[in-house]
Amino acid sequence: MKKLMILSTGGTIACTQTSAGLIPTLSAGDILSYLPDARAVGQIDAKTIFNLDSSNIQPEEWKMIAREVFECIDEYDGVVILHGTDTMAYTASMLSFMLRGLKKPVVITGSQLPIGHPQTDAKLNLGHAMLTALSGLCGVFVAFDGTIMRGCRVAKVRTTSQNAFESINCPPVGEIRDGAVRLFAEPEQPREEPVLDEAIDPGVFLLKLIPGTRTEVFQAIGDMGYHGVVIEGFGLGGIHCLRRNLLDGIKQLLGAGVAVLLTTQCRYEASDPMVYETGRLAVESGILQGFDMTSECAVTKLMWALAHADDLNGVRRIMMTDYCGEISLPEGAGEFCGE
DSSP states (O other): OOEEEEEEEESGGGEEEETTEEEEOOOHHHHHTTOTTGGGGSEEEEEEEEEEOGGGOOHHHHHHHHHHHHHHGGGSSEEEEEOOSTTHHHHHHHHHHHEETOSSEEEEEOOSSOTTSTTOSHHHHHHHHHHHTTSOOOEEEEEETTEEEETTTEEEOOSSSSOOEEEOSSOOSEEEETTEEEESSOOOOOSSOOEEOOOOOOOEEEEEOOTTOOTHHHHHHHHTTOSEEEEEEBTTTBOOOSSSOHHHHHHHHHHTTOEEEEEESOSSSOOOGGGSHHHHHHHHTTOEEOTTOOHHHHHHHHHHHHTTOSSHHHHHHHHTSOSSSOOOOOTTGGGGGTO
C-alpha cells in the first residue's frame, strides 16, 4: 500500500474568515477531511508543522520544514507540503538546496481560495499534489493548477488567478489531467545520497533598481551587515553609471567581502550584462551573474552559498554550479569562475 505524508504550514488553503480577515486556522487533518476519497490512494498521515500566513514564513521556518521532511521521508513514498502562495517560490527554491539527493518526491502546493470556499482550487491542487507525490519523481516540486514544476524554477506571477505559478526559463516537468500524472521526461535519479543541509546565511538583500537609484543605498546595505546582495538590473542586467554611478557602491561592497549578484527584472529569458557597456563594467568589477535563475532562486541560493563558502571565490563557484536544474550555464561559463 502506498504511503503519503501531508505536512501543513498554513497559508490560504488553511484559512477561515475572521473579523480581522483570512487567518490560517485549519490543521492538516482538517484540510484532509475536505477530501473524503483521498485515502483511496493509500495510507495518508497528516501533520501540522505550524499555521502561518506565508508572508510570515522566513529562514527559521524553512529549517523547520526541511527537518520535518527529512525525518519522515524514508517511511513514505512521497511528501506533500501545504503552503501559502505568496512565498511558496522562496520556500520551494530553498528546500531544493537544503534537501538534495532525494530519491522520492516532495511536492508543495496551496490554493488561491480557502478550502472551505465554494469556488476553491484547494481540493484540486491537493489531489494533484498527492498524485504527483506518488509519481516516482525525485526532488522538490510545486504542483499547482494541473502543472508540475521544479521547485527551483517557479515564480508566482498572478495575485488571484488559479494559474498563479509558472515555470520560469524551464519547461514544466509534467501535468495532471483526468486524474493521471503525465511526465514529460523520465524522472532523473540523483547520484548523491539524500542529505539534510540546514546551513544557510539569511543575510541577503534583494534590490530592484529604478532610474535614479542612489549609490548611497549600497553603503546602507553594507552598514546593516548584509553578506550578500542580489541586484535586479534593467533588461539584460544594466545598471546606470552616469551621474549616480552605482559601480562605485558595488565596488565598495565587493571590497568589503560582500557577495553581489546581478540578475534581471525581466521574468523571462536570461540576463547577459556583457552585451552592454554598463553591465560589462559591473562584471569586470567582480560581480556575480544570475543568468536564467529566478530572483527567488538567486536569493535563496546565495543564502545557501554564503554558508558553504570561505570567501567570494567559493561563493562564485557555488553560484556557477547547477545543483538541481536551477540554472542554465552558457558555453564558456567557467571563465566567470576564474577557471
